[in-house]
Amino acid sequence: MTKQVNFEKIAHQPAYRVVSEKIRNAIVSGEIKTGELLPTETKLAEQFGVTRSTVREAIRLLEHGGILGRADRKRLVATLPPTETVGRSVSSALLMHQVTYEELWQVAMGLEPLASKLACTAATRKDKLLLAANLVHTREIMDDHDALLDAEIEFHNLLAEATHNSALLLARAPLNELFYPAAWGAVIRALSPGERILVAHQHIYGAICENNPDKAEEWMKKHMLDFRRGIEMGNLGFDQPVKG
Amino acid sequence: MTKQVNFEKIAHQPAYRVVSEKIRNAIVSGEIKTGELLPTETKLAEQFGVTRSTVREAIRLLEHGGILGRADRKRLVATLPPTETVGRSVSSALLMHQVTYEELWQVAMGLEPLASKLACTAATRKDKLLLAANLVHTREIMDDHDALLDAEIEFHNLLAEATHNSALLLARAPLNELFYPAAWGAVIRALSPGERILVAHQHIYGAICENNPDKAEEWMKKHMLDFRRGIEMGNLGFDQPVKG
DNA sequence: AATTGACATATTGTCGGACAATGAGTCAAT
DNA sequence: ATTGACTCATTGTCCGACAATATGTCAATT
Structure with missing residues (x-):
């Protein structure tokens, strides 16, 4: 059993998780108020510098938790997760x-x-x-x-x-x-x-x-x-x- | 106020939700046992007759709820949501x-x-x-x-x-x-x-x-x-x- | 025998572009 | 006030592509 250097395992989260967290934070921190509409997928993609597909995966991640909901089946809206x-x-x-x-x-x-x-x-x-x-x-x-x-x-x-x-x-x-x-x-x-x-x-x-x-x-x-x-x-x- | 015929509003769920539900059912019904690996994204796409992108969105939906997790950062595995x-x-x-x-x-x-x-x-x-x-x-x-x-x-x-x-x-x-x-x-x-x-x-x-x-x-x-x-x-x- | 290296393969993460379907808005015609 | 025709914005879905990374195999090395 020789001594070995231990590197802490690097994080490297996939991009869709990072984006998801960013959006989540923006909502829970109140930066985006509940009931407010989010930018469209294309604009989010531009802002984060990723593709729309990636943004969409990030959205799905939040959608299930109830943090994001649909306003009218089109635009997304920030919502406090309803009980x-x-x-x-x-x-x-x-x-x-x-x-x-x-x-x-x-x-x-x-x-x-x-x-x-x-x-x-x-x-x-x-x-x-x-x-x-x-x-x-x-x-x-x-x-x-x-x-x-x-x-x-x-x-x-x-x-x-x-x-x-x-x-x-x-x-x-x-x-x-x-x-x-x-x-x-x-x-x-x-x-x-x-x-x-x-x-x-x-x-x-x-x-x-x-x-x-x-x-x-x-x-x-x-x-x-x-x-x-x-x-x-x-x-x-x-x-x-x-x-x- | 004239009498009107009332049609029940038609469902039309997006495909990624349908796929998500199918996978969910397969897991909770025990058809896929917990700890078992799922087919790869490409195979799931073929089986459901949709594109990989759609399958991926469906997966994200489940991933957040803890029903799906990663085995080794690659393959997906079915897991009962830990309390x-x-x-x-x-x-x-x-x-x-x-x-x-x-x-x-x-x-x-x-x-x-x-x-x-x-x-x-x-x-x-x-x-x-x-x-x-x-x-x-x-x-x-x-x-x-x-x-x-x-x-x-x-x-x-x-x-x-x-x-x-x-x-x-x-x-x-x-x-x-x-x-x-x-x-x-x-x-x-x-x-x-x-x-x-x-x-x-x-x-x-x-x-x-x-x-x-x-x-x-x-x-x-x-x-x-x-x-x-x-x-x-x-x-x-x-x-x-x-x-x- | 155990480690290493080289290599092919499979799978996921990300990208870019494309198109159909649908909701919202405007404006004219009835 | 309702209808119709039109445009525009946005989401849902598809396709194809490539890079990064795990996995497996096999030979070469120690």
């Missing part, structure tokens, strides 16, 4: 990693009651109105299971938005996209009419209006336990991977 | 959305005690050994604030891994990458010696070994409250955006 985009990638990663109902339920049990509690102090008048509207709508479509799922998801999402906490919103994205849709079939069969669901939602809404965090948290926990019971009673095992 | 990659994109999204210390703390307050509780029943012998090793190491580097931060993050991460819940692991990624590093400066000044931190960690570890979920949860809550106090006492405001 949706990031949320979707989280969900798809979880799917690929064979996340189970139980894992998602545990996270739900941690986040949803928290959201309820926080919403009590953070909810604005507008948030409450939206929740109220959701309840009315839910009562109307009580028999349509598909529509009821949408309403259920919307309720929990409105609740999360009422906390005005973007970190929480993002952390619970997989619940919207994976947990509720996947668990729904079993849950709705177990809690035969959607009555129990609506009652829980109403109590949570009531607690928020009364500014009663503890009550909101408690009812959400009950609601989540109902979900657990539904999944366990359904034919889908609690420790089975969620199927997208 | 790291996804976690980073979540964190950077939160940064851009000017997430505040308070928002992150609230999420931490929801997830970390949950992790402690779950770890009590899910932790394997190996998990406990890793935690114990972390405690020993922490005691040794008590005076090196930077090293202490790393140990702190590692402790919480080991704890989360001990739950064997990938959804939880992903949901709390921003805590590792944003919350703890950003809050650390203030916290370490407020809780002058790291003594209080170590004590909390030890009690949590003890609770896990005794299989005492309630105790684990309680001590983690105390630990989190210490963080809150630290941030509030520090010069950085609790409602200020976290700076990356």
